[in-house]
Amino acid sequence: MHTARADRLKALLDRPEDEIDLAEAALLVATDEYPALDIEAYLRRLDELAEGVRRRLQPEADFETTVVALNEFLFDEQGFCGNTEDYYDPRNSFLNEVLDRRRGIPVTLAILYIEIGRRLGLALEGVTFPGHFLVKTATAEGEVVLDPFSGGMPVSEEDLRERLQARFPEHDAPLGALARLLAAADKKQILLRMLRNLKAIYLHREQHDKALGVLNRMLSIDPVLPEELRERGEVYMRLECFRAALQDFRRYLDLNPAAAEAALLHRRISDLERLAARLN
Incomplete structure (x- = not known):
């Protein structure tokens, strides 16, 4: 990453959690691979996507109505989806590529979803659930967990237990463990989850120079890993x-x-x- 952009990312991540722009941070990380990336242009793209949803809403729209409109616009009309055909394509881990290609993996689609939701007044948080990144928010009826990789569909407690059982068949998931696994991730943790996916791809492909770049970026975000x-x-x-x-x-x-x-x-x-x- 260019020194000025590295300094910009550091300054951004040094802010209080609620002042960190997750999309800007993800795009700054992407400049490691795309040095000429126009970050501001991609941030405007997010603004435009949010405006596309807002035009479909009444000013007093409640949470459920807003989520339905967001899902219909983003996944049905705009065609964003999980890249099930080529899940391990490195481009799925870069937010600019997700915006261009409308394909991503759970964590990058979650970043997209969180950031558009934030522009619409939705307080969405990332969840580093094992094997599949999710999004959650608090409502009057309790927490709601959503899966942007599956079109923003809600995920029930039973679904979550089944996912855990499929991933860890030798263990049962007690309620307390499930609650811990649904803890909100801070924005540094979300970036690190995104980078871990990318690191694993490059290591599997034996692209050691690229893996080194990702590891350097991770350790610049958190030196104690x-x-x-x-x-x-x-x-x-x-x-x-x-x-x-x-x-x-x-x-x-x-x-x-x-x-x-x-x-x-x-x-x-x-x-x-x-x-x-x-x-x-």
């Missing part, structure tokens, strides 16, 4: 950046000294120290 430090160390090793790998493995063990792979990493650190000494 043990798993990402370990993974970045492994990427550095593959790219033959041995001193950088050594630094990340040491930092990982400082943060996670009882890690299951601690003995393996201590041996790897010893090997890297000998290698670094020869390179001096």
